[in-house]
Amino acid sequence: MLKEKIEKYLLSVQKPARYIGGEAGSIHKDKSKVDVRFAFCFPDCYDIGMSHLGMKILYSLINERENYWCERVFAPWPDFEQVMRQQHIPLYGLESLEPIRDFDFIGFTLQYELSYTNILNMLELAEVPVYAKNRGTDMAPMVVAGGPCACNPEPLADFFDLFILGEGEEVNLELMDLYHRMRREGATRQAFLREAAKLEGIYVPSLYDVTYNPDGTIRAVTPKDGAPATVKKRIIRDFDQVYYPENFVVPFTEIVHDRVSVEVLRGCIRGCRFCQAGFLYRPFREKSEETVYRECRALCEHTGYDEVSLSSLSTSDHSRLDPMLRKLLTYTEAERINLSLPSLRIDNFSQDLLNQIKRVRKSGLTFAPEAGTQRMRDVINKNISEEEVMKTCRIAFEGGYDTVKLYFMMGLPTETDEDIAGIAELAQKVVDLYYQIAGKGRGKNLQVSISTATFIPKPFTPFEFEPQATHAQIEHKQQVLRDAIRSKKIRAALHQSDASLLEAVLARGDRRVGQVLYRAWKKGCTFDSWDEYFDFTRWQEAFDEAGLDPAFYANRTRPYDEVFPWDHLDYYVSKDFFVRENQRAHQSLTTPNCRQKCAGCGVNLKAGGACFAEDPYSV
Incomplete structure (x- = not known):
């Protein structure tokens, strides 16, 4: 069995607890009663991936369905990768210790561009064709991705069957339901992808042709086979009622952020012109202090953690920060739990806030x-x-x-x-x-x-x-x-x-750019976000062999009317707004935050309501 094979070599590698599973809070199911299996892959090591809040949410969300099973998968560190290749151990899920090539979905979260070579490496370790075009007509495994970097998935387009744009709490289950139904009907991979493209938030790159101008810029992105001309991201409209787990998997080994994390708001009111997250996660939505308190308490009691962090792009922008902290501190101080407050803003930092912080962080x-x-x-x-x-x-x-x-x-x-x-x-x-x-x-x-x-x-x-x-x-x-x-x-x-x-x-x-990515990976590039493994010389060789100049993508000014690789993807903020804000930047003009005055970014029109209503917990 694969389990015995894995265990045989664990003591020869660093941190063997990364590879064995079985942690408190992990979810195990009877495979005979499961209809759809989802491998949630984080393209970095266990220590980083287990700190990621999105994985914790979607892992629990999918596993709430009795007949669906989500398992965790992480990039093996180079020492264990060597063992896997030498001993012919395929990439596997931590819950079942079974090869993910036999799962229905292999899903990656795209958090950071420098993890892209790890994705290709993990697909090869899983014994799944790296290029989507080579996966035949069978529906499984369907290779999918979501996360912030999915806002421009084009460098990865040749490797994925589909991308999930925006927030995944609802669309992931809709996609799995569609898959479950169509598999029972005996559908092909291509038929499923055509139907999946009809779901809001699903982008199927094979259903779009890209043509280029003589100067290398994009001429057009043309949909086919009934795919929409523009793919809209998904958003959660009632964020105060959105699903949130009551339990996390508690690792055996130390991870980067080894604590409870509760998301208190999503989006940002600020409009900093360099900040991608601030625009990708619009509209701005908050959880009530009662919801935050309930989620913090449930997680601390189920996991045993003695530290809880309030997660957001700007925690101090919560409209009821002070009563929320007072309510939380009543519980955390009594239970000797440390409360962490990251993402504080300079312009609303006060003596009262400092007094709150000093009670929880020194x-x-x-x-x-x-x-x-x-x-x-x-x-x-x-x-x-x-x-x-x-x-x-x-x-x-x-x-x-x-x-x-x-x-x-x-x-x-x-x-x-x-x-x-x-x-x-x-x-x-x-x-x-x-x-x-x-x-x-x-x-x-x-x-x-x-x-x-x-x-x-x-x-x-x-x-x-x-x-x-x-x-x-x-x-x-x-x-x-x-x-x-x-x-x-x-x-x-x-x-x-x-x-x-x-x-x-x-x-x-x-x-x-996918050609460059593939060539760099073949030259041995993995874990590019780690200084000890990043080798820019190999990347330069890959660019040269592909006949592409990195300066074309990184170091040139782009005209406002250029067709961008992501222009057919709609994240609710209009390109006209970005043009206006760019022009204001060159005039050194500021734009007030969203609570002070609406800047007309377009989100409120597409989200179906005002960003700020009398009820602060509605969109």
Whole structure:
């Protein structure tokens, strides 16, 4: 049996608990009573994948159906992959320890572009044809994907049978129901895909032909066989009533985020022009404090975790944050449970909020000004002032904190050397502020950390038209920043730019980039998001062999009227809005957040109602 074969080699690899299953909370079923089996694949190692909230939700949701069975699958670390290849162990589900090639669905979550080679590797390990065209006429296994990177699935189009756009809590079950019915009817793979394309939120790339202009840009994306011209994402309209599990799988081994996580809101009101998630997850929806309390309590009691994190893009934008925290703290303090509050905003940070945080977290505080000068913050529509940054730091320092971490980007549109130097100047002002408050002799433990990442233009943002800074430009900017730092109390962490270039290519690439992806994987590229495995030389060779220039995808300005690879996919925010916001960026004009004034992004029209109604928990 496969189980004995797996167990035989576990002690020869790192963290064998990654590969054996059987954890508390995992769900096991009688295979003879199961009609549809779904392998939920996370294209990274167990430690990362088990921290992912989306997997926890959909795993429990699918398993609520008695005749459906969802199992977890993760990318094996290179040491265990070697064992699998040598001993002919196919990729398997952790619950049954059976090969996923025999499942009905093999589903991947697309969280990060640099995990794409792992997807191809996992398909090969599963003994499933990597290219969709080679999978024959049988319905199983159907290779599907969803997640944020599905907003531009074109670089992966040749490898997947279909993509799930938007939020999956409803459409996943609809897709499985359709599959269950059509399999009983003896349908072919192609017939199922044509029917699946009729479901809102389902994109079948084989039902679309792409043609190109002589300059390499896209001429047209043309549907066929009855496929819709535009595929709309799915959204959950009543977020306060959406399914949420009462139990999580509790791993045997330590993972990255080893705690309960409860989503308190979805979407974002801010409209930062670089932030893809802020637009992909619109409209903005909240859970009531009663719902958040009930879900936190149920998960803590079922899992035994002593830490709970409130998950969102901007937790402090919840309209009832204060009563929600008070209600939660009554429970968490009594039960000695730590409450974590990530995603705090500078412009609504207050003394009252700090007092709440100090009751649950004593470590340093992290904020994201994103840019060092006011002009640059206006360009990106961050809508925070230097005064607000300093006010927030003052509250923190007066509250006893001496560690502050500030996140920035470099390579933003219209950015100058003065803007880069402004990062160091802002950090220096924070250092000076601390000494003003604490006095000269009390800064022994003071630490102001600045972390910079290379700006990556992403689809469905106002900056989707913008070029990414070149490698040489980023190196220059990094040196400008180093030269501008004057205090030993300021520590700078600078992001490596080769991986950022590849991320930009995969984020905005078309179907031809799939050739590069396949060639890079064949050259041995996997775990590209891990510094110790990332090898840009192999990727450069793959681009050369495919006859494609990464600069075409990453480093050129795109005109407003260009047909983008994702223009036939509808995420509810209009392209006209992105054009207007891009123009405002180049004029250094800000746009108010959604609670202050509607900017006309188009979401409310397509979602079927106002984004903010008298009832804050309805769309």
